[in-house]
Amino acid sequence: MEESSITFKATANGLILIMKEEEDFETVFEQISKKLSAAGKFFKGASLDVKYRGKVLSEEEERLILELMEKKTGAKVKSLQLDTTEPEQVETEHTNSMSSTYKVKNFFFKGINEGITKFYRGTVRSGQLISFDGNVVIIGDVNPGGEIEATGNVIVMGSLRGIVHAGADGNKEAIVAALNLQPTQLRIADIITRSPDEEETRSELIPELAYVKDDIVYIERFLPQYK
Amino acid sequence: MSEVIVITSGKGGVGKTTTTANIGTGLALMGKKVVLVDTDIGLRNLDVVLGLENRIVYDLVDVVEGFCRVKQALIKDKRYDGLFLLPAAQTREKTAVNPKQMIRLCNELREEFDYIIIDCPAGIEQGFKNAIAGADKAIVITTPEVSAVRDADRIIGLLESSELRNPKLVINRVRMDMVKRGDMMSIDDIIDILAIDLIGVVPDDEKIIVSTNRGEPAVTDNKSLAGQAYRNITRRVLGEQVPIMDLQSEEGFVFKLKKLFGIKSS
Numbered sequence: 001m002e003e004s005s006i007t008f009k010a011t012a013n014g015l016i017l018i019m020k021e022e023e024d025f026e027t028v029f030e031q032i033s034k035k036l037s038a039a040g041k042f043f044k045g046a047s048l049d050v051k052y053r054g055k056v057l058s059e060e061e062e063r064l065i066l067e068l069m070e071k072k073t074g075a076k077v078k079s080l081q082l083d084t085t086e087p088e089q090v091e092t093e094h095t096n097s098m099s100s101t102y103k104v105k106n107f108f109f110k111g112i113n114e115g116i117t118k119f120y121r122g123t124v125r126s127g128q129l130i131s132f133d134g135n136v137v138i139i140g141d142v143n144p145g146g147e148i149e150a151t152g153n154v155i156v157m158g159s160l161r162g163i164v165h166a167g168a169d170g171n172k173e174a175i176v177a178a179l180n181l182q183p184t185q186l187r188i189a190d191i192i193t194r195s196p197d198e199e200e201t202r203s204e205l206i207p208e209l210a211y212v213k214d215d216i217v218y219i220e221r222f223l224p225q226y227k
Numbered sequence: 228m229s230e231v232i233v234i235t236s237g238k239g240g241v242g243k244t245t246t247t248a249n250i251g252t253g254l255a256l257m258g259k260k261v262v263l264v265d266t267d268i269g270l271r272n273l274d275v276v277l278g279l280e281n282r283i284v285y286d287l288v289d290v291v292e293g294f295c296r297v298k299q300a301l302i303k304d305k306r307y308d309g310l311f312l313l314p315a316a317q318t319r320e321k322t323a324v325n326p327k328q329m330i331r332l333c334n335e336l337r338e339e340f341d342y343i344i345i346d347c348p349a350g351i352e353q354g355f356k357n358a359i360a361g362a363d364k365a366i367v368i369t370t371p372e373v374s375a376v377r378d379a380d381r382i383i384g385l386l387e388s389s390e391l392r393n394p395k396l397v398i399n400r401v402r403m404d405m406v407k408r409g410d411m412m413s414i415d416d417i418i419d420i421l422a423i424d425l426i427g428v429v430p431d432d433e434k435i436i437v438s439t440n441r442g443e444p445a446v447t448d449n450k451s452l453a454g455q456a457y458r459n460i461t462r463r464v465l466g467e468q469v470p471i472m473d474l475q476s477e478e479g480f481v482f483k484l485k486k487l488f489g490i491k492s493s
Binding site: 192194197 | 271282305317
């Protein structure tokens with residue numbers, strides 16, 4: 001049997017018609033007719049935007065196909081036009097660029113406001129390293145000697161006493177928040193700060209947030225102060 | 228002429244790290260340029276004892292893997308100008324470093340420092356082999372316990388087979404009152420078994436725990452008896468002849484009175 005020279009692809013609000021460039025219009029037209037007949041009443045009552053690719057059609061040819069589609073499917077075809085948007089990037093190339101984020105300086109993890117997140121439940125103890133290409137949420141404490149490294153934000157639902165590095169691939173927009181923020185060392189992007197040498201032990205938990213502004217790390221409460 | 232000295236014991240918890248910190252600080256107090264190298268990868272402590280934990284960015288493993296230069300990893304002590312620390316990695320294992328790399332590192336440090344003091348991990352495995360690889364001299368720490376002395380004996384044997392002859396002995400946590408009652412091995416008993424030169428006896432002192440927790444080595448505390456013992460050890464490391472402190476005669480009322488008023492015991 002002859003291989004089909006047309007393909008239909010569904011999009012969010014319509015269809016894409018992909019045709020083989022070398023095929024003449026009569027063959028294409030015939031095959032569309034067949035395909036639509038096979039689809040039966042599936043599109044009945046729907047209204048479609050149709051785009052086409054692979055073959056440039058004349059106005060007359062466009063009109064013929066549009067009429068054919070309306071007749072065969074019973075759907076309202078709102079438009080029929082050449083699809084000019086670039087085809088999507090191939091998936092493998094995409095992941096490649098993600099893994100090389102550490103090498104390419106100007107490309108860092110952008111999911112600060114919403115993005116891929118790792119949740120870790122339990123205490124991160126001395127010598128343990130939680131490293132993730134994205135945001136990290138620790139449901140527990142991070143003890144001195146424990147280390148969190150994330151290309152995005154770091155949130156600790158407990159006491160943060162270890163080393164934390166947010167925006168590890170260079171994103172200064174990244175933040176660190178904890179219910180008790182007393183890290184040995186806090187890094188955001190390439191900015192490093194450390195705790196003061198005079199140890200201040202506080203009994204109550206003060207939820208605090210660390211962020212970078214003008215290359216300086218600021219720490220502030222993220223809940224209104226209550227007394 | 229710089230010296231590489233490894234501080235080792237075999238058994239854990241006898242005071243290797245405390246001794247390293249105190250001898251190192253003591254040498255720096257005497258105006259020497261000193262670097263302390265923590266080889267206890269995965270269980271680092273020396274940085275905590277020195278109160279420098281929050282300054283660590285690069286570590287020993289980063290250096291040997293060529294991830295940074297030695298100078299970038301060295302942490303300058305907050306109190307003494309001549310004292311530096313090369314911290315161990317905490318999230319790695321002993322196998323991240325090999326003896327060859329340690330020899331190369333020690334030789335690089337020799338160019339900068341008068342004394343390179345290496346804090347050895349407990350045990351006789353890879354970490355121990357790394358620690359002793361680049362050393363010229365060894366100091367063995369023990370406590371007056373049968374198990375610690377047994378391990379020290381094993382270590383001395385291993386050091387000798389690694390061409391580290393004539394290690395020196397530090398006996399730590401001696402309690403003279405217990406020795407008198409016959410409840411603790413005496414210094415002579417220990418030297419009898421180990422048959423190496425004694426370089427110091429450190430009395431059991433509560434202040435050691437306080438100073439360790441504060442990150443301030445006891446050697447800087449003039450009132451501390453253990454601090455005095457470490458000052459004496461430091462001078463012996465420098466080659467001076469200093470008599471071993473007579474702990475026995477210092478027991479009793481006069482000593483306690485002296486201690487109360489903070490008079491330095493000689």
